[in-house]
Amino acid sequence: MSMQSRYRFPCAWLPDGWRRNVVISVDPGGDIVDVSADDTVTTARMINGAAIPGMPNVHSHAFQRAMAGLAEQRSGQGDSFWTWREIMYDLASRITPECLNAVAAQLYADMVKAGYTSVCEFHYLHSYGPAGENRSREVQLAMSQALMDAATTAGIGLTVMPTLYQTSDFGGAPPTERQRQFAMETGEYLDLLDALRHSSQRSQQLEVGIALHSLRAVPPQSMQAVLDSQRDGQVVHIHIAEQEREVQACQQHFGKRPIEWLLDNAPVDKHWCLVHATHATSAELQGVAATRAVVGLCPSTEANLGDGIFPMEELLAAGGAFGIGSDSHISLSPIEELRWLEYQARLARRQRNVLTQDGRSGGALLWQRACTAGARVTGRPVGELAVGKRADILVLDLNSSLFAARSDESIIDTFVFSGTSESVRDVMVGGRWLVQERRHFAETAVSAGYKRALQKMLKS
Numbered sequence: 001m002s003m004q005s006r007y008r009f010p011c012a013w014l015p016d017g018w019r020r021n022v023v024i025s026v027d028p029g030g031d032i033v034d035v036s037a038d039d040t041v042t043t044a045r046m047i048n049g050a051a052i053p054g055m056p057n058v059h060s061h062a063f064q065r066a067m068a069g070l071a072e073q074r075s076g077q078g079d080s081f082w083t084w085r086e087i088m089y090d091l092a093s094r095i096t097p098e099c100l101n102a103v104a105a106q107l108y109a110d111m112v113k114a115g116y117t118s119v120c121e122f123h124y125l126h127s128y129g130p131a132g133e134n135r136s137r138e139v140q141l142a143m144s145q146a147l148m149d150a151a152t153t154a155g156i157g158l159t160v161m162p163t164l165y166q167t168s169d170f171g172g173a174p175p176t177e178r179q180r181q182f183a184m185e186t187g188e189y190l191d192l193l194d195a196l197r198h199s200s201q202r203s204q205q206l207e208v209g210i211a212l213h214s215l216r217a218v219p220p221q222s223m224q225a226v227l228d229s230q231r232d233g234q235v236v237h238i239h240i241a242e243q244e245r246e247v248q249a250c251q252q253h254f255g256k257r258p259i260e261w262l263l264d265n266a267p268v269d270k271h272w273c274l275v276h277a278t279h280a281t282s283a284e285l286q287g288v289a290a291t292r293a294v295v296g297l298c299p300s301t302e303a304n305l306g307d308g309i310f311p312m313e314e315l316l317a318a319g320g321a322f323g324i325g326s327d328s329h330i331s332l333s334p335i336e337e338l339r340w341l342e343y344q345a346r347l348a349r350r351q352r353n354v355l356t357q358d359g360r361s362g363g364a365l366l367w368q369r370a371c372t373a374g375a376r377v378t379g380r381p382v383g384e385l386a387v388g389k390r391a392d393i394l395v396l397d398l399n400s401s402l403f404a405a406r407s408d409e410s411i412i413d414t415f416v417f418s419g420t421s422e423s424v425r426d427v428m429v430g431g432r433w434l435v436q437e438r439r440h441f442a443e444t445a446v447s448a449g450y451k452r453a454l455q456k457m458l459k460s
Contacts, residue, residue, distance in 0.1 A: 003028050005431065006044035010398075011408055012051035013364075015384050018408035022051065026391040029204060030431030035387060047395055049425055050403075050411055052367070053385050054117025054392035055334040056374035058296040059237070059275050059325025061122055062104040062147060066454055067091045068330050081243055081305045088328075089178040093130050094457045097142040100125060102453035104150035105446040107329060111156060113440050114332045114421045117392035117429045118157030118375075118382050120273070120325070121147050122211050122237060124165050124182045126192075132181025140184070140192050148199065148206060153442055155434040157390065159378045160196060161211035161237055164189050164226055169216050170253035182213070186222045190229055197231075204390070205430050207379040209235040215250055215258050220265065227267065235271045235379040237296065238262070241284075242276035242307055259284040268293050273323065273377040278308045282318075285311065289320035294373045299340040301327035309344050312355060323374030335416045335423075338366040342417075361409060363416030395426035 004025045012022035014035060023044045025034035071087045095103070104121075111119060125143050127135040144160060151158035165182040168175050175183045184192070193208065200206045210226060212218045215238075218226075230236065241247055241258045250258045259280055262268060270292035277288070277295045288295065297310055305328070315322060324337040331337070342362060345354035356362035375383025382390045396403070396415060402423060406414055415423055427435035434441060 004033060006041060008041070008044040008046050009051040009395075010048065011411075012385055013053070013412065015386055018411075020408075024051065024385060024391070024393070026431045028431070030391050031204075031381075032385065032387055032389050032391050035385060047426065048399070049395035050398055050408075051385060052394050052396065052412070053371050053383055054394050054427065054429065055115050055367070055371055056323060056378050056382055057111060057116040057119040057325050057334070058273055058294070058323035058374045058377055059122055059298055059327050060107075060119050061124075061328060062107050062150070063092060063095050063100055063125060064088060064327075065107045065329040066095075066103050066457060068328070079306075081307060082245070084305055086178075091457070092125060092181060093128070093178070095125060096128050097139070097146040099453040099457055100143060101146035101150050102446075102449040104147050105153045105442075106450035107332070108151055108154035108156045109440045109443055109446050110332050111326070112154060112427050112429060112434050113424065113438065113443075115334045115394050115424050115427070116156070116326070116332075117394070117427065118159070118378050118380060119151070120159040120161055120209065120235075120237060120378055122161050122163055122275070123147060124163035124211070124213060126162070126184050127181045129181070131177045132183070135181075137188070137191070140188070141195060144192065144196055151205070152203075153446060154440070155205075155429050155432055155442075157205045157378070157380055157382060157392065157429060159207040159209050159235065159380060160200075161209040161235075162189065162192050162196065163211035163213050164222060165213040165217045166222055167217055167219060170249050172219055186225050189226065193229065207235075209237060209379055212236065212238040214239040214246070215261065216246060223266065233271060233379065235273065235377050237273040237275055237377065239275045240277055241279045242302075244279055244308070247279050257281065257284065259288065263287045263291070270294075270376060271379070275325070276302060276307065276310070278302060278310050280311065282311070282314050285315050285320055286318045289315070289318040292321065294377045295320060295322045296325050296377070297322050297337070297341065298325045298327035299337050299344065300331035300333075301329075303340065304328065304330045309348065312341055312345055313349075316355060321373035321376075322370060323377060324370045333421060334370075335419050338363070338370060338416050341366065361413050363413035364409075367412055367416060391428055391431040393428040394424050395428075396423055397425035
């Protein structure tokens with residue numbers, strides 16, 4: 001007797017395009033075991049909407065959601081990423097494991113409602129309190145466990161990525177007092193990785209990756225020691241070339257730009273995600289594309305911080321791959337990230353439909369490429385409605401006036417360039433319906449916990 005669950009969709013976006021009257025079968029573990037257009041199946045549950053694959057979020061700092069909107073008052077010193085960072089440090093010092101769990105649970109539930117079905121958590125809060133005074137192996141584990149428990153509560157797929165952070169700048173400058181809560185010795189870091197790898201074996205919704213904060217925060221010898229511990233297929237993420245000051249400091253210290261140095265000194269391949277890469281040259285992007293590494297772009301955060309505009313046209317011309325992330329979570333909308341990739345290119349060129357190809361849907365190209373490449377650097381089988389993938393499915397509400405009189409080929413364009421979170425009606429993650437009729441099953445409880453946590457963190 002089959003224990004599969006079967007769902008029939010009037011239309012579904014499969015790897016080879018739109019198909020009508022599609023039945024997707026899901027096994028008890030949450031994997032897709034069959035996808036077919038089969039009128040003979042009579043036991044499938046009808047889902048009245050368009051099915052598309054859920055989006056992987058390749059870059060998240062969960063705790064930063066708690067400060068969204070709190071760094072928007074101009075100071076007298078000329079605001080920049082570096083002044084914003086001081087506000088972030090202050091918030092980070094207030095976050096206990098309990099607060100981190102509450103903030104992350106709210107964040108992850110909201111991500112799911114918006115269309116993200118998996119997330120890479122770039123996690124560097126390894127201790128807490130002023131100057132990281134609460135520091136021990138137990139605290140390190142508790143901070144990571146807070147995120148894993150939050151993902152379980154919200155139901156999102158998680159790649160937890162403990163982050164190595166050791167120096168405040170190139171040349172081995174020690175961490176500042178406010179950075180000490182992020183800092184960790186290489187041996188400590190490898191022990192934490194091993195402990196989390198052991199935990200991840202118990203869940204199909206959890207994977208563990210490596211995060212190197214940045215070239216300025218990880219000396220070459222430490223990077224090499226961590227990479228020597230890398231298991232086959234394990235993903236590696238790193239912030240790189242986000243700020244011009246960072247690029248200049250790298251040139252002064254190494255005699256090379258950050259991406260140039262990384263490509264020459266690390267085994268960069270298809271399992272790597274280079275986050276931001278805002279100030280990349282054409283030659284560097286060609287080198288990245290040759291390795292099949294993924295560039296992790298976070299346009300809403302990069303715009304909020306005034307980082308600069310990533311040269312997206314040059315990446316695509318080189319045959320490069322990209323994923324998207326919400327990073328500081330000033331926005332939780334995957335469609336906003338994608339549309340701003342296109343809009344930045346339009347503003348620079350003063351033309352329309354820049355990042356697409358003749359006769360092709362721009363929205364579909366962006367969604368599909370971000371899903372496919374983003375999935376690769378989660379280390380999890382997601383990103384497509386296909387056999388062997390996790391059953392991560394968004395259902396778009398075709399009864400909405402937004403989609404009136406739209407052909408199948410226009411659905412993704414309409415969603416990406418005109419949609420809102422209201423366009424996503426139902427969300428399945430790992431075979432479970434987490435969102436139905438736009439309501440997350442745990443939203444009441446996680447909202448109450450989030451409000452209590454913020455009152456505690458921000459009261460002083």
